[in-house]
Amino acid sequence: MWHNLAQLPRYRGLVQSLVARELKARYRGSVLGFFWSFVNPLLLLTIYTFVFNTILPNANQDTRPYSVFMFCGLLPWTWFSSSLLEATGSLISGGTLIKKVLFPAEVLPIVSVLANMVHFLLGLVILAAFMIGTHHYPDLIDLPWFPVVVLVQLVFTAGLALMLSALAVHFRDIRDLLANLLTFWFFATPIIYSYLMPEVQRLYWLFRLNPFYHFVVSYQELLFFYGPFGHLRWLGPLAAASVLVFLAGYWIFDRLRDSFAEAV
């Protein structure tokens, strides 16, 4: 396992070109092309703004402007969930590569995660535009922590992606299970509601078991709420847990590796 893991950096050229291909291929043939990466979150954000300002005005003063608040949690969540969904099918859809070409299989789920990360980063541009539009700016002092949180989430997501993609080769049910599980997970994480709500605080002991709770709260504290980055003390344990998840995921992947060419 360690030997294979050490090989990983050697594939960066391959990963790079595959991510680029993924992004190019996705919008090839559409008129707006790459702009869809901006347009998608922009439209989404516009809809949420309309719904929660006009139709269901949010009484909670903490989360105003609500669209910006919600986007701080929704963007990383979208990155996370679409990465996992895509990665889970990545080995199966990349079957010819695994069967017919000497190809490092772990590249495929990692490419899924990275391609979605690019969309996440582009979404941040839209978020920034909305922040300017609503005159709601994050604290610049804590902002350097932002890339650290992104990096930790990358490690965490990659670990799960490796694990799920490998298991999905043998258990095809995982793809459907995952889609449902992610819906549940989404609502169990304070993305569309605030973690400051008393109901959430009362169940804090339960919420804190959810790793994504910590990611979302970190993003919200960094990008939305004023005041110091209080959740910083959780970042260390979160990073450690993410590294463990990655190693566990890679271990499972590595154990199952030899069966891919035959079972895909």
Added chain:
Amino acid sequence: MSPAATASVRQAPAIELAHVSKVYRRYGGRHFATLKSALLSGSLIRDLRPEETFQALRDVSFTVAPGQTLGVIGRNGSGKSTALKLVAGITKATSGSVAVRGRVSALIELGAGFHPEISGRENVFINGIMLGLTKREIQRRFDEIVEFAELREFIDAPVKTYSSGMYMRLGFSVAIHVDPDVLLVDEVLAVGDEGFTHKCLDKFGEFKRRGKTILLVTHSLGLVERFCDDAIWLDAGVKRAEGDPKRVVGAYITDVERQEERFLAASDARTTHDAAAPAAADGPLPAETGAADMAQATEGRWGSGGVTIGSVSLLGADGQATHLFHTGEPFTAHFNVHADRPVTDFVFGIGLFSADGVCVYGTNTDVEEYAAESLQGDAEVSLSIDALDLVEGTYKLDVAVHRRDGAPYDYHRFLYTFRVKSRLKDVGIYRPKHRWTFTGGARLKPKP
């Protein structure tokens, strides 16, 4: 080890398989129930044990010295492609060791990993990187790759608009320009048109001259004979023969023929059994309808009875029953007849047909001006042809005994099958004895 390999410089072999076995595991229909139970008992990894196994290779060893070309032949499912995948490192051997020295490029599936939506140009880069080239290396070879694939004007079109031939050509071109030390080829020459196939062969020849090692898996035996320094023959995962390509190919062909003979004999036994069954059941042979119609192309047996044809056998040059003949060899059709009571009006007939039902030759004792005198009890009839001048293919045989007016006693249509083999791939049905003559400026000499 073959003489060619030992004669080469004492270098470490480029490819070395030692006592390699490969067991494929069939991960059978695993469903939610097993996932659930696997999760519950916490034994996800342990439960991924295979349910069935299939041994694709059994204790196979061979080596290829640097610069040599080894041909691998064998039937479908004999383990050829598995051997190639082991050398390529795509799958791992279950036991034994596989060692390959140098950069490997495998032409197993051409264009695997091409993305249909993006252009040929971008795919060349990504495919090249997948095969282990760097971006700069691809840049340097890009023109050459496109030139070889003959896709200059289409290179910027998305790959999904390519014809399958264009797709294969591009895939082939990228793979071959990886400039490997060891090239693995799995039956890819079947793609592309004649011209491209020649180009590929030229390219392989160039590889050979530059001292590269080639492992060639193919059904094209001629290619193995012409092109390879060595050959091995795999049969059901076991190495059956190894060494000089001509000898290995010969041994393989003999075995294939033997197998075909067994198959034809079995199918003969089946059809004659089926056809004879109703006749035995209701005494006289069934209806005379359409009996005399030679053009009726359905197999079967009919006639009025009275005279019946017993066993029919085809005899080869050595007088032994066989179903395989070589072009130009003697051929004898032999059959027993039995007359329940003496008859004086009878004609023996034989017809040869090609597999698609074209009459190659038909004759009977009447048209050949034999006057029937009497037939009683048991008799044996045979028709001998000194030289069976037919081209390669499968042929059917009619055997009949009938009255002079055509009303059959017993008519066997298409019940007997035989194959004609030929070293030459000439076409048509009949191969008249012939020779070529060249005069003037035309100079030809027979190939070795």
